[in-house]
Amino acid sequence: MELAHYSDLASRLVNSEEPERGIDTLTSVDAVRTLFGPASQAASRATEADVQRLRGVRTRLRGVFESASEGDEVRAVDLLNSLLLEFPVSPQISGHEYLDESGRPNWHMHLAEHAATATASYAATACMGLAFQLTDLGVDRLGICQATTCRNAYIDTSTNHSRRYCSDRCATRANVAAYRARKRLENDRSALSGRTDDTTQPATPATDR
DSSP: OOOGGGHHHHHHHHTTEETTTTEEOOOSHHHHHHHHOTTOSGGGGOOHHHHHHHHHHHHHHHHHHHHHHTTOHHHHHHHHHHHHHHSOOOEEEEOTTOBOTTSOBOOEEEEOOOOSSHHHHHHHHHHHHHHHHHHHHOGGGEEEOOSTTOOOEEEOOOTTOOOOSSSHHHHHHHHHHHHHHHHHHHHHHHHHHHHHHHHHSOOOOOOOO
8 A cells, every 4th residue: 555655644743843942833723624734524524622632642643753763663663553553544445536548547545534533534544654654664764853943753765864854944054053063163273273382382582682
């Protein structure tokens, strides 16, 4: 089943809160519906209760990403498994949206949105997508942004496993900060070296008159 793309729902939910900056965008029913996207049928069932429910799921999903980022693979898997048990999926064969060259349906697996609540539908889909990514790419591909002012979650799908930041913006800021720190260190060392040379310079002998 090509369901890995559902994992975007997991990181999208986790990143609706930025704890390091004191930002939380998951504050209303409209925010819940925005998380789902315009094509979701489950979004129409969202109520005020789903705001708090999804916040609870968000906290647990952040724990999955943080445990993976810290190298605790067993804990990350255990946390995700507990979510999968609580929010089971409803797989369904779909094909009406995609046709091949002959006009016949391109049958594929889809996660149907038959859960009792909007939260249950979102959580089931997001967790299953994340599970597919985790088992396909490896637990260590789930990460938390290393930028000091950001703790966003991301999934590293790079071929060389090189991703360390959630976005190009955070990567650029981190690189600029690291460059400036190196320059300050170089300048401090140059200044210290200059002062050392001044103190070790032999005194000029007085001229006889």
